[in-house]
Amino acid sequence: MTRALLRELSPGHVFISPAMLVLAVFFLAPVLGALIMSFTDFDIYTLADLHNLRFIGLGNYVSLLQTPLFWKAFGNTCYFALVGAPLSIMVSLAMAMALNVPGIGLKALYRTALFAPYVATLVAAAVIWRYMLDAQYGWLNQFLMVIGLRPVDWLGNPHLSMPAIILFSVWKNFGYNMLILLAALQRIPDDLYEAARVDGAEPWQRFVHVTLPGIAPSLWMVALLTVAGYFQLFAEPYVMTQGGPAQSTVSLLYFMYEDGFKWWNLGHASATAFILFAVLMTLSFLRPKSDEVFA
Known part of the structure; x- marks a missing residue:
């Protein structure tokens, strides 16, 4: 039986088998474990003694839906994704169209300069922006004072902290x-543009x-990846704000992190992860046809 099965395997199956094994061990198994954990009351007492572990079904999910901070984090995440993602896409498209103009020189230099922030370490860039937006010593407020305006507490104002993080992202x-x-x-x-010009467009x-x-x-793929990435707001x-001020920048992942690794409610935190997974899966299925989008 085993020899017959091995004979039927193509060379492609043989070559991808190590990668599939790694994927199963380091991705599928942890995901399955987290899913099981989300139906239990796994907490710090369970870490001390596994006999304290109890199966509670949908108890964690029901508890989350009754937690005000969860809804606050969900609202903050939606705000960040639904404002930040379209803005990011518009800036990306504008820069791409600017670089696509015929006759512009130094295109390679401009592409490299505009792409450089993406390859910078996220934490290092966030630390730089945190000091740049500092209420007392940030250069942005120093500039405002030079031109006669009052300094702004960009990261300490609940109404400005999330917009500041959106601009950084x-x-x-x-x-x-x-x-x-x-x-x-x-x-x-180019023939399509030429035909449009001849027609008077x-x-x-x-x-x-x-x-369009x-x-x-490509635009839809970019939109889907960007929204999915923005829903995973954490770093x-x-x-920059540690979730403040007044919980105005607490995201679902930040809420999950504190729930799981600060308070050790790992079952609760796992349920948060799978609620976020359900949201992202729903978004991934909302794919219209390109002719429906730009009809």
């Missing part, structure tokens, strides 16, 4: 999407009827 991440969209723009035949009409349909598959508030 847009600056940090737009370069990657810019390169994808630039490649998509370069695949659009204005620049905005060429953008709507030629550019031409980059629709920015962890480094």
